[in-house]
Amino acid sequence: MTEFEPKIVAFVCNWCTYAGADLTGTSRIKYAQNVKIIRFPCTGRIDFMLLLKAFSEGADGIIVSGCHPNDCHYTSGNFHARRRWITFRGLLDLMGIDVRRIQYSWVSAAEGAKWADVVNSTVTTIRELGPYTDYAKVANYLEKEANV
Amino acid sequence: MNELIKKAASLLESGAVKVVIGYGKGSTDRTQAIFITKVEDCNQLIFDSRCIQNLAVYLTKAEIKRMGKPAIMAPLPVLRSIVQLAAENQLSDESLVVLGVSPESNLVEFESLAAIESYLQEHKIEIDEKYRKIIEEIKSKPVSERFQYWVKELEPCFKCYACRAACPLCYCTRCTVESNQPQWIPVASHQLGNLEWHVMRAMHLAGRCTDCEACYHACPMGIPLHLLNKSLLQDVEENFGSYGPSLNKANSLSSFNPDDKESFIR
Numbered sequence: 001m002t003e004f005e006p007k008i009v010a011f012v013c014n015w016c017t018y019a020g021a022d023l024t025g026t027s028r029i030k031y032a033q034n035v036k037i038i039r040f041p042c043t044g045r046i047d048f049m050l051l052l053k054a055f056s057e058g059a060d061g062i063i064v065s066g067c068h069p070n071d072c073h074y075t076s077g078n079f080h081a082r083r084r085w086i087t088f089r090g091l092l093d094l095m096g097i098d099v100r101r102i103q104y105s106w107v108s109a110a111e112g113a114k115w116a117d118v119v120n121s122t123v124t125t126i127r128e129l130g131p132y133t134d135y136a137k138v139a140n141y142l143e144k145e146a147n148v
Numbered sequence: 149m150n151e152l153i154k155k156a157a158s159l160l161e162s163g164a165v166k167v168v169i170g171y172g173k174g175s176t177d178r179t180q181a182i183f184i185t186k187v188e189d190c191n192q193l194i195f196d197s198r199c200i201q202n203l204a205v206y207l208t209k210a211e212i213k214r215m216g217k218p219a220i221m222a223p224l225p226v227l228r229s230i231v232q233l234a235a236e237n238q239l240s241d242e243s244l245v246v247l248g249v250s251p252e253s254n255l256v257e258f259e260s261l262a263a264i265e266s267y268l269q270e271h272k273i274e275i276d277e278k279y280r281k282i283i284e285e286i287k288s289k290p291v292s293e294r295f296q297y298w299v300k301e302l303e304p305c306f307k308c309y310a311c312r313a314a315c316p317l318c319y320c321t322r323c324t325v326e327s328n329q330p331q332w333i334p335v336a337s338h339q340l341g342n343l344e345w346h347v348m349r350a351m352h353l354a355g356r357c358t359d360c361e362a363c364y365h366a367c368p369m370g371i372p373l374h375l376l377n378k379s380l381l382q383d384v385e386e387n388f389g390s391y392g393p394s395l396n397k398a399n400s401l402s403s404f405n406p407d408d409k410e411s412f413i414r
Binding site for chain 2: 048049052056069070076079080082083084085086087088089090091092093094095096097098099103104105106118134135138139141
């Protein structure tokens with residue numbers, strides 16, 4: 001059996017984390033290849049449902065990252081996002097969706113090293129947690145029915 | 149109650165309102181919403197413990213708006229919804245007459261929406277200890293067990309969207325759940341679609357919900373979906389301070405405080 005490779009989706013903002021991840025590359029810092037980055041205008045623009053969609057499409061872990069507080073390109077997008085994530089995290093936790101699989105972070109355009117660190121540590125966490133079978137079972141409910 | 153009927157009749161007679169929205173006798177032992185346009189029908193109005201539907205849901209409906217200016221029977225949950233709707237610019241002082249019903253079933257008259265807000269200061273939303281315990285209990289389970297609990301609880305849902313129809317704050321004329329290019333929430337009543345629908349419904353009400361439980365009472369399958377709203381209410385209260393509909397304070401999730409605290413962002 002091959003070793004489990006976590007699939008991780010990163011939702012990042014265009015102005016800070018995406019530029020930060022770019023810096024990681026131009027600085028030639030090596031980091032785990034498990035992450036697929038999706039660029040958004042702003043963290044405030046990330047619909048909470050997209051996180052669930054990522055899980056249902058087979059992601060084992062999620063990273064949500066944007067500008068540090070007070071550094072938002074649109075002044076307050078990340079403040080709104082922060083409130084949204086606080087409430088959304090509470091709801092997911094109540095519903096038994098594993099919040100350990102979602103890593104939130106602030107990574108600025110100058111923090112290339114931090115981005116590598118965030119990705120690496122998330123990959124380590126997810127590797128320990130294993131594939132997200134609970135959610136996959138629910139997401140593939142119809143397929144299972146068809147196979148019967 | 150007599151007082152309320154008299155007031156409703158005089159409002160209709162003077163032409164101050166065109167329709168009175170209230171509770172009336174329904175089929176079997178139930179009550180239902182009735183829409184009175186004639187003075188002589190006003191004695192059909194009733195109020196007792198069975199009147200749990202949130203009448204505020206009709207205030208934003210186009211077909212009701214077409215009937216003309218309404219007066220509405222409003223026990224506490226309806227009053228809260230009215231203030232929240234006004235805070236979201238869906239109602240104004242001129243757009244309706246509120247016939248408040250106190251917890252002792254007496255008529256309370258209000259001069260303005262601001263008066264309702266100050267009245268509600270004395271009748272704040274309180275999440276029942278019973279529900280706090282249930283939520284605590286669910287949260288104490290291991291994460292996987294919690295997930296299975298909700299998958300099972302949501303299993304009976306066949307997406308009739310009665311919860312949405314009964315909610316005064318679900319007034320969007322186009323709901324994301326109907327967005328189908330691409331299909332955003334799967335329409336079939338399988339586990340994934342049910343889960344996604346209930347997460348979305350609860351989240352869209354986060355920081356707005358006034359805890360009237362109309363969604364729960366409307367659910368034909370008795371799914372405890374109000375627990376999601378109550379839990380969110382607790383979270384909002386805990387993280388962003390006291391909670392309650394307010395005319396001059398923005399909704400918790402449409403505003404922010406630069407000093408908001410959390411412990412999970414790196």
